[in-house]
Amino acid sequence: MTSVVIPKARELTLPDLKDLARGCAFLGSGGGGDPHTAMMELEALIGPDSTVQLIDAGALGDRDLVVPCGWIGAPTVSAEKLPSGEEALLGLRRLETLLGRDADAVIPVEIGGSNGLAAVLLALRAGLPLVDCDGMGRAFPESQMVIFNIRGLRACPAVLTDDKGNCVVIEAVDNVGEERIARSASVALGGTCHLVEYPLSGRQVNETALCGTVTDALAIGRAIRLGREAHGDPFAALFAALKASQQFSRAGVLFDGKIVDIRRETKDGFSLGCAVIEAFGGAERLEVEFKNENLVARVGGEIRALVPDLITIVDRETAETIVTERLRYGQRVKVIGASAPAALCEPASLAVLGPQAFGLKTAYRGIAELNGWK
């Protein structure tokens, strides 16, 4: 088993960012977008000697302006519609003008998927530090499914920008309205666009954000790689990294098999669908439903994992995450379950992002309980 040490005061280098991308993909629970494109953009942007400064939330001043950012839209679209690279900085500058002050730092609105890297890209372009935290501790399909909303903070002003230079400033009276308007505008802007929202003070970041998730993602991504390089089995290292993480303590393999069925549609700005995985040599099947992210895993109709716990489908040899829009018939996969950050499992959080918020009939039950993990 590989031991992974991440230093406390950090400058992230290109190799770090590659590990981070792998970890973000894992934490996306199938969503947040494939980090592949964002990683290419990062590689084109960052020189061999340049770094991204990662700071702890505790290093922020109470009155610092911290800007959460990410992309909104269907991952199926973002896999094909490339960014211009100008979107994020255009949005940040517009927000700064609206607020009448400069930003001091950026954070990912969600650590999962390509949105974990979106904040790194903005930090690089704006010359700002990245704070070691995020708003979701994974990825969620709707923008109000974020700890900042759950804790009563305001999403607006929010700024949407696209690859053509279009800019939409949203000043909604509530956070669900912000999501509805942003979603609708994102469809008009071609199905995916950049969003800066929930402008926060340093104090609000410390009081609400899910801390350490950039470090967690980096450690997870690094563990997978090192485990694979050391002895060809990335899974023991992955579970060790999850156990040692700040936010994702319980994890395990839910299923091992081959994808035999996949249904998918892009609707109302989301990727919706279902994947069926059949055990090798057996009739047992696991079914995963997704709305951008994987929401529920059932084996023979029995629930094994429920949102907000993480359900990530990975290649059964390399442990590389297969995001929902890349799932294909015949892929050999393991389905990994991991417990969500504790803050997401409180009743106030579950009301916003638990199973019933997605129209599922069942109440949330933790993944450890569902699988009899001691």
Added chain:
Amino acid sequence: MTSVVIPKARELTLPDLKDLARGCAFLGSGGGGDPHTAMMELEALIGPDSTVQLIDAGALGDRDLVVPCGWIGAPTVSAEKLPSGEEALLGLRRLETLLGRDADAVIPVEIGGSNGLAAVLLALRAGLPLVDCDGMGRAFPESQMVIFNIRGLRACPAVLTDDKGNCVVIEAVDNVGEERIARSASVALGGTCHLVEYPLSGRQVNETALCGTVTDALAIGRAIRLGREAHGDPFAALFAALKASQQFSRAGVLFDGKIVDIRRETKDGFSLGCAVIEAFGGAERLEVEFKNENLVARVGGEIRALVPDLITIVDRETAETIVTERLRYGQRVKVIGASAPAALCEPASLAVLGPQAFGLKTAYRGIAELNGWK
């Protein structure tokens, strides 16, 4: 025949506004929304002694800021979703902040339907004069179908506001993008909302706007009423007013009969459909297709009128306009055709708002030619 005189320097009183509402409904070509709700709002707002100042475009200073305004969305929705009354002023104030200066006057983005009155309401609330012109000379379903776009002016910044206080600032790189974003956001905001767009200088108003259309609408509305009161036949007076108008010289009755079929759906933020009118005692039928506004009228498959010429269905006794969302089986109607303002019939205009811009296969032919009017 009644002679109608509108004074040159004008303060519009409540009786004037009632005539204006009737004329705007006629010029809507079936769309622009039923002025009924806007008229109720006006009656509640204007005292017996207060007036709205109507000025000629020539009275504007070259550098004055003139703000076109109106509602965007499906008229079928606006008939049921009442405004709060705060939308327009919220949007104007937001635009003023964006531009860093106060507005000097307002104009209707379209004179047709309730949008002719929307500008009157904003003028009253903001204490600004209303300029005697508009951007469409009638009503059109999409916001880029406006003379300001045809003449190369920019729609943005544009501000959408709704009854709950939500505000969306659109800074699109082109005017079709502005329409697409505004339409999409209007659906998210409940199907209809207020829009200020195409902020203009006084010089731009004089160079591009369709002048005299408020006066034209007022004269048309007054003629219908006076004709009806004087001798029970409003049609002769209506046609005299159209002939004397600045923008609508040719007009006539296209058909007289009973509505025997009406199809309607609300789709993508528009009211789409078709009405069939059967002649009394005859088998001849006129069919009108509409997209918010009436677009084409055919008798036995033969085209009698084509957008941008006006096609307005009116009650065959009172000559009151029946907007598309109020068409019902059994109504006894006359279908009136009138020539569009000349500026809308130029090739550059027809490319934006002619039959082919609506997906019709036929090129534009003028209503006088189609009906053999000498």
